[in-house]
Amino acid sequence: MAEIANPSVSIQNLSLNYGAVSVLQTLNLDIAEGEFIVLLGPSGCGKSTLLNCIAGLLDISKGRIFIKGKNVTWEEPKDRGIGMVFQSYALYPQMTVEKNLSFGLRVAGLPKEEIAKRIARAAEILQIEPLLQRKPSALSGGQRQRVAIGRALVRDVDVFLFDEPLSNLDAKLRSELRVEIKLLHRRLENTMIYVTHDQIEAMTLADRIAVMKGGVIQQLDAPQTIYNRPVNRFVAGFLGSPAMNFIEGQLEAGDAGAFTADGVSIPLDRYEFDKDRGSAGKPCVFGIRPEHVAFGDAAKAMPFTAESAVEIVEPMGSDTLVWTKLGGRNFSFRVEAEKTLRTGDPIRIGFDPARASLFDTPSGNRL
Amino acid sequence: MSDQAVSLSVPSGAAHADALGPSGPKPRHIFSRRNIFLYGTLIVAALYYLLPLYVMIVTSLKGMPEIRLGNIFSPPLEITFEPWVKAWSTACTGLNCDGLSRGFWNSVRITVPSVILSIAIASVNGYALANWRFKGADTFFIILIVGAFIPYQVMIYPIVIILREIGLYGSLSGLVIVHSIFGMPILTLLFRNYFTSMPEELFRAARVDGAGFWGIYLRIMLPMSLPIFVVAVILQVTGIWNDFLFGVVYTRPDTYPMTVQLNNIVNSVQGVKEYNVNMAATILTGLVPLVIYFISGRLFVRGIAAGAVKG
Numbered sequence: 001m002a003e004i005a006n007p008s009v010s011i012q013n014l015s016l017n018y019g020a021v022s023v024l025q026t027l028n029l030d031i032a033e034g035e036f037i038v039l040l041g042p043s044g045c046g047k048s049t050l051l052n053c054i055a056g057l058l059d060i061s062k063g064r065i066f067i068k069g070k071n072v073t074w075e076e077p078k079d080r081g082i083g084m085v086f087q088s089y090a091l092y093p094q095m096t097v098e099k100n101l102s103f104g105l106r107v108a109g110l111p112k113e114e115i116a117k118r119i120a121r122a123a124e125i126l127q128i129e130p131l132l133q134r135k136p137s138a139l140s141g142g143q144r145q146r147v148a149i150g151r152a153l154v155r156d157v158d159v160f161l162f163d164e165p166l167s168n169l170d171a172k173l174r175s176e177l178r179v180e181i182k183l184l185h186r187r188l189e190n191t192m193i194y195v196t197h198d199q200i201e202a203m204t205l206a207d208r209i210a211v212m213k214g215g216v217i218q219q220l221d222a223p224q225t226i227y228n229r230p231v232n233r234f235v236a237g238f239l240g241s242p243a244m245n246f247i248e249g250q251l252e253a254g255d256a257g258a259f260t261a262d263g264v265s266i267p268l269d270r271y272e273f274d275k276d277r278g279s280a281g282k283p284c285v286f287g288i289r290p291e292h293v294a295f296g297d298a299a300k301a302m303p304f305t306a307e308s309a310v311e312i313v314e315p316m317g318s319d320t321l322v323w324t325k326l327g328g329r330n331f332s333f334r335v336e337a338e339k340t341l342r343t344g345d346p347i348r349i350g351f352d353p354a355r356a357s358l359f360d361t362p363s364g365n366r367l
Numbered sequence: 368m369s370d371q372a373v374s375l376s377v378p379s380g381a382a383h384a385d386a387l388g389p390s391g392p393k394p395r396h397i398f399s400r401r402n403i404f405l406y407g408t409l410i411v412a413a414l415y416y417l418l419p420l421y422v423m424i425v426t427s428l429k430g431m432p433e434i435r436l437g438n439i440f441s442p443p444l445e446i447t448f449e450p451w452v453k454a455w456s457t458a459c460t461g462l463n464c465d466g467l468s469r470g471f472w473n474s475v476r477i478t479v480p481s482v483i484l485s486i487a488i489a490s491v492n493g494y495a496l497a498n499w500r501f502k503g504a505d506t507f508f509i510i511l512i513v514g515a516f517i518p519y520q521v522m523i524y525p526i527v528i529i530l531r532e533i534g535l536y537g538s539l540s541g542l543v544i545v546h547s548i549f550g551m552p553i554l555t556l557l558f559r560n561y562f563t564s565m566p567e568e569l570f571r572a573a574r575v576d577g578a579g580f581w582g583i584y585l586r587i588m589l590p591m592s593l594p595i596f597v598v599a600v601i602l603q604v605t606g607i608w609n610d611f612l613f614g615v616v617y618t619r620p621d622t623y624p625m626t627v628q629l630n631n632i633v634n635s636v637q638g639v640k641e642y643n644v645n646m647a648a649t650i651l652t653g654l655v656p657l658v659i660y661f662i663s664g665r666l667f668v669r670g671i672a673a674g675a676v677k678g
Contacts (some may be wrong), residue, residue, distance in 0.1 A: 057571050078577030090568035094590040103586075104576030151576070163568075 004030045006069065008191040009054065009159055014063035016046075016053060016215075023049050024215040026063070034189045040202040041212035042238065047195045050212070051161050054193065055084050068158050078108075080159075083152025087164040089144040091136040097147050098132040101154050115154075122153040125184070142173045149184070162194040166201065178204060199239050203227065211235045229357070233364040236287050236357055242334075244287045247327040248361065253280035259358065261286070262328035266304050270354040274366050283361040290321065292355040293333035299350030310345045324349065427451065427646035434642050450643035454651060458644055460631040461620050467648055469621070470628030474608055474655075476539050477624055481546035482603040486596065489551055493558025494584050498570050508559070515552035523616055530617065537619045545617055546607050554599055561595040562588060597663050605656040625652050 007030040016024040024046050031037050039047040052058040054065060056077040064073045072080045091100050101122060105115045123129045126146045136144055145165055152160055162181075166174045182205055185192055196202055202209050203223045210220045211234075219231045230236035236244050249261025251268075257280075259266040266286060299305050308331075312323040315337065322341055323332050326349070333349060335341070358367040396402070422439055427450050429443040456466040463469060495501070496508055526545060527536065535541035565588070573583045614624040623631075629652045633645045 052571075055571075055575060057574060076577075077575045082575065084572065084575045086568040086572060088566055088568045090566060090572035092569065092573075092587055103573075103578075107577045107582060151572070155576075 004032045006033060007031055007066070008033045008035065008068060009193065010066040011050075011054070012064045012066070014050075014053060014065065015061045016049060016058065017061045022215060024053070024060075027215070027217060029210065029217065029220070031191055031193065034191055036185050036192045036194065036205055036207045038202040038206035038209045039193065039195045039212055040197065040199065040209050040238075042197060045212040046215040047197075047212050048163055049215075051084075051163055051193060051195045054080075054159075055082055055161055056080050078104075081157045082159045082161055083155045083157040084161040085145070085148050085152050085163065085165045087167050089136070089141075089148045089168070091144055091147055091151075093136055096133050096135055097128065097139070097150075100136065100147060101132075101150050104151065104155055118154045118156065122150040125153065125187070126150050141169050142177060145169065145177060146180075149181075153188075158191060160190050160192045162192065162196075164195055164197070166196070166198070174198075174201075181205065199241065203239075211238060213238075228355070229366070231366050233285060233287070233359040236359070240289055242290050242321055242332055244289050244357070245293075245326070245329070245331050245333075247286045247329050247331070249284065249286060249327060251280055251282045251284055259284070259286050259353075264306065264327040266353055266356075268353055268358070270303055270352060271356060271358060272354065273358075284367060285359045285361055285364075286327075287357040287359065288351055288355065290332045290334045293331075293349055293351045295322075295333060295335055295347060295349050299348045302350030302352055304353060305348060305350035307346065307348055310341050310343055310347055312343065313341050322347075423646045423650055427643050427650060429643055431639070431641065431643065450641070451647040451651070453641075454632070454644045454648035458632050458648065459635070460623070460628045463621065467625055467628055467632070467651055470623055470625035471651075473539065473618075473622055474625040477542050477546065477614075478604060478607045478655075480540075481543045481550070481607050482600060484543065485547040485550035485554055485603055486599045488547065489554030489599070490558045490589075490592070490596070491584065492551070492555040493560075494562050494588055495580075496555070496559045497562035497565075498583070498588075499580065508555075511552050511555055515556070519549070519612060523612075527616065536617065537622065539618070539622055542613060542617045542622075542624075545613050546610070549613075550603055550606065554603070557599060557602075558592075558595060561592060565591065601659055601663060604659050608655050 009029075009031040011027060011029040014024055014027045015022070027050065029037075039050060041047045049058065053060050054067075056072065056075060060073070064071055066072065067080055067082065077084075091097075092103060095103065098119060101119050102115050105118065119132070123132060126149060128143065128146050128150060131139060131143060131147070136147065139147065145168075148165070165181075166177055169177065178201055181194075185205075194201075194205060206223050208220060209223055209226050211218045211226060213234055219226055219235050226235060227239055230239065233246070237246070247259075247261050247264070249259055249264075252258045252260050252265070257268045259268055294302050306326060308324040308326060310322055310324055311330075314321040314323070317337065319334050319337050320339065320341070321332050322335055323330055324347065325331060331349075341347070359365060360367055425442055426434060426439065428446050428448070430445065430447050430449070433444060454466055455468055457464060458466045460466075460470070492511075496504055530536040530541045530545075535544065569587065570583060573587045578586060608624075609626060610624070611626045611630065614627045615630075618624065618627070629648050632648050
């Protein structure tokens with residue numbers, strides 16, 4: 001990754017410990033001006049903790065945080081130039097929407113005209129004008145989250161922080177608001193840091209995704225790169241639904257090398273090795289995504305093909321997931337919903353090893 | 368009994384069961400065994416508590432000749448409010464013969480400032496302990512809670528000396544301070560638990576919005592805490608109003624609270640025992656906590672539930 005010249009947010013050697021428990025470990029992250037960064041990971045990976053550290057709501061153990069080139073490590077949240085949106089909305093229940101939006105501005109002692117102007121602008125952007133005089137309890141979940149975003153909006157800040165803002169909403173509203181957040185980012189062009197455990201949100205919203213595990217950023221890259229070239233087995237398994245197929249086996253020597261497992265030999269002459277491939281007999285894991293597997297006649301043209309039988313068919317509406325066995329492991333692939341396959345049908349599958357990923361078994365790193 | 372239950376549960380012409388079996392709501396038996404036990408117990412318990420109150424009211428409305436007849440359950444033949452007037456304004460307690468009125472106003476002057484002071488301090492304590500995790504917060508909290516378990520008697524004499532040294536012994540303000548201090552552990556616990564149960568993100572949002580310690584307390588937390596304040600007010604008003612021990616130890620005869628005066632009226636060994644005056648005086652003394660309960664009963668239950676959920 002190239003160095004970012006003037007990062008909007010820069011995190012340098014950040015560590016956070018609770019007693020003996022290390023939550024974040026010497027973490028470095030530079031975020032460019034106007035970039036949409038998604039922190040993605042399973043529960044307890046430290047993504048929300050990192051966001052709270054950036055916001056100044058948690059005291060850090062080591063390191064520095066810069067926002068807009070200013071060292072804010074010891075600053076109060078309000079002085080950091082950030083606005084934050086929470087999962088539970090965190091609207092003040094006794095105040096109307098208008099008072100909720102203006103609370104921060106009133107605390108800061110802004111003149112009334114300025115407050116009115118900013119509220120009008122935020123209400124217009126988020127289309128919540130008719131709701132201004134209502135209490136939060138009289139709003140639906142989607143409306144509440146809009147108000148919560150508005151509260152960050154009126155603060156006129158450089159950086160927006162989102163802490164799983166859509167997790168409390170139902171699936172339909174979630175996808176609607178996801179699009180709205182994307183449009184909002186395009187319109188405002190602010191730096192946004194967005195925490196989620198939902199890979200769809202991450203893939204659709206992010207300019208870059210930081211996949212986290214155990215307080216460490218595993219991979220920081222554009223969504224497509226993370227999806228197609230995961231740096232380790234954790235990232236490969238965490239992204240993608242249905243999940244990537246993994247087959248355990250070892251490397252074989254030869255002209256271009258091959259991967260063998262339980263009677264299957266996959267040629268690796270088209271596979272792009274990351275580093276040197278290591279010695280023959282090295283134990284490794286072969287991974288291929290279900291949508292990169294061809295089937296039937298299309299499979300014949302592929303560099304690798306195999307015969308197998310259908311075990312389970314899972315129709316998902318838009319397409320169908322078919323389970324079979326390859327190299328002694330359960331193996332799934334996607335077919336169009338129109339294909340009618342039954343359990344026991346013999347099938348031919350094939351794929352291009354260039355689209356696969358190969359991981360070292362002990363370390364889990366990409367080969 | 369069971370015959371009756373069946374006939375009541377299935378009124379003629381409205382039978383729910385037909386050839387296809389039961390349909391619609393299941394019939395309820397009014398005189399089922401469960402209901403008889405339930406309501407029987409409730410009625411006995413209610414009588415147990417209401418009967419003494421009935422005797423008190425009835426007796427306080429009788430004249431002394433009628434009381435001497437000895438029919439304590441019979442309603443008064445001739446209703447008189449003389450004992451109430453006497454209890455309030457002319458009964459003798461020690462040297463003063465102006466009834467309970469003096470003690471009533473003393474109690475008001477003790478209770479109101481004590482309640483306000485103790486709740487004001489304890490709510491800020493609880494808020495700080497719940498939301499601002501300062502260094503040593505847990506130790507402080509444990510010390511405070513242990514304080515709630517130390518018997519009052521242990522501290523009576525040291526406090527007498529402390530009050531004497533700062534020149535407040537025997538004054539109402541001295542007693543106000545004592546009540547405020549002794550209310551602190553339980554009230555702080557109450558407020559801490561309530562504020563802990565509030566969503567953490569609300570507090571964080573307010574901090575991002577730039578509100579400080581007092582800003583968050585006054586503008587966010589206070590408006591959301593009416594139920595717990597009602598609980599605290601009830602606990603403190605009844606506790607302080609009903610207090611006898613501190614009242615008798617830390618005040619002088621002309622600053623005695625109502626409870627101490629009541630004791631002096633009821634337990635006086637001179638002259639005739641005026642049961643009607645004693646009853647009237649007791650009811651008068653108990654009236655304030657009673658009124659508080661009636662006014663805020665529902666809020667009290669809600670607040671207790673809210674404060675008790677998390678700890």
